Amino acid sequence: MADTATLSAAGGSEPAIGRGLKGLLLVAIPVFLVGWLIIYPIFAAILSTLFVAGPDGVQFSTASYQFFFSDPYSRANLALTLWTTSICAVLLLLVGLPIALYLRFSTSRFADLVQSLAIFPMFVPSIILSYALIRTIGPNGTVDILLNAVGLPKLPTPYLTPWGPVIGLVWDNLPLTVLMLTAGLAGISSPSIEAARDVGAGPIRVFWYIILPRMGNSILVTISFTVLGIFSSFTLPYVLGPASPEMMGPFMLRTFNDLYDPLNAKTQAVISFVFCLFFGLFYVWSIARNQRSQSR
């Protein structure tokens, strides 16, 4: 009897160990790739900006960071990037939330068309979008031609101004924003909305007191995602944005390629990474908070 019990115990634990090893093997390749292609370059970049080769050999130095934060042009580029990111996040919420609300609560067949249109930009490459916007809102673009046709003066074009990338980035990030907000709204049950209307809340009060507080987490996650994407965007700011100041993406490329200054390019990358890391941590915190509230 004792032998049987011992055998059973041994037989039961062996497959568990096997399963554990298989699980580790399955995640080993992705973990290795993340370590090799993401974690290692991050630490390598950070270390190479702090330990710089000098006349007396490699030594610790924060000179490149001091330069970045004392250089008005670098600070202006960072400020433009933060401004563009903030404006885009606000505009995406302002545009995306009404669309998401419509898609969540509409029973009309027209909603399918709206959803298709809202998701369409996801399938348009950024470079195509950039040139499409130049042809539309750029000098002598479609808008100018139409205004001219009805005898109206040209409007100041947003092309090559800070508003150029804003328009492009909002258009480009709208699908992801709408999808995430719609997913968040799906978690709010219809009876809870109807209960609010039943006790006397009109549509605006339902939105303000019932919907908005319950989708705060979805909004935080949406903002985190869009901010991460926009802060590190390159193509749209490069093609549509102003030459000076410029967003961090084009700034890094120009510093590296045109000025042949890898140390300052890496410093700009590390500073951009720290900002993105902050939003990333914010996203992780939101997810953790959401999971805690769901488990209650």
Added chain:
Amino acid sequence: MARLKIESLRKSFAATTAVDDFSLDVGDGELVCLLGPSGSGKSTILRMIGGFEQPTSGMIRIDGQDVTRLSPERRPTGMVFQSHALWSHMNVFNNIAFGLKLRSLSRGEIQRKVDQALELVGLAGYGHRQTFQLSGGQQQRVALARSLVLEPKILLLDEPFASLDQHLRERLREEVRDIQQRLGITTLFVTHGQDEALAMADRIVVLRNGQCEQVDAPDVLYRNPQTEFVAGFIGQMNFLSANVEGGRFRHPDFTLDVEVQDGPAVLALRPEALRLEPSDSPDAAGVTRATDFGSHIMVDVELRDGARLKVMTAPDARWQKGQTVRLAASAFALYRQNRLLARGGLPVETVEGRSRHALA
């Protein structure tokens, strides 16, 4: 206290008619149950009264005022949903106080009314709790308090106990009935549970395919169902199909003299209206199963044509599987094309001397 009047209400969803020409008068302080199987249109009617669905045609009046086209927030109704629909980002107090805050009442007045409502539903002192800290029954009480605190003219309950266990359901329905009677609030209650309807309602509306089958008090509905559907839906009922020929219902095991036109008919017999007696005849009906419910024993009997009847007997009676029995009925109803042809308390007895089906 209010009167609800529904006139020729109709609701279509594309090609499907959910509610068809439904009319009902609900008096002051009356509790009316809308009872029917899934898809019978009972919830759609309730949602139209609450303003959550717009009728295709028809009219809804509350105290004479036409509310058919009013939005839910402008109707003098309060609805309790099956899923409680509490707002999880608010505590119990704020859930109940939300409607009062929208009406711009003073803080003291809100506090007083919420406390009263909580006491009414037996949750005094629970105001500070989060809704997820409450049991299902407590959540449903909070939902009830949230509706009652606004003193609606009409209270609408949409299967409020469906998500609760049997024991809690029975307790809560008694409490809700008690609160409803104390407040004298006109109430419409949707359920697909006949026991709930029979226990709570002043009147029951039985619905099928969006149409009203019968509206009556629970006892009338049970004892005098006007359609075959109602007879089968309310309580347990045995049905036997046969032809009426020459003024006699001719079933191989039951014969009955009836004053109706010849043609096919369905004989309806309640289990408690049937009586069982042991029989020595090998051709008599046989017991297939006897289930002891404590208060009574339900005996399944198979007739010679394969039809099975349920017979309610006293708890001290003992019936064996395979035992041959003789059946006698003390009351019956006869239906044709879902309409009542005749009913009576005449004795209907099994015909002896027929071959009995083999019992399992």
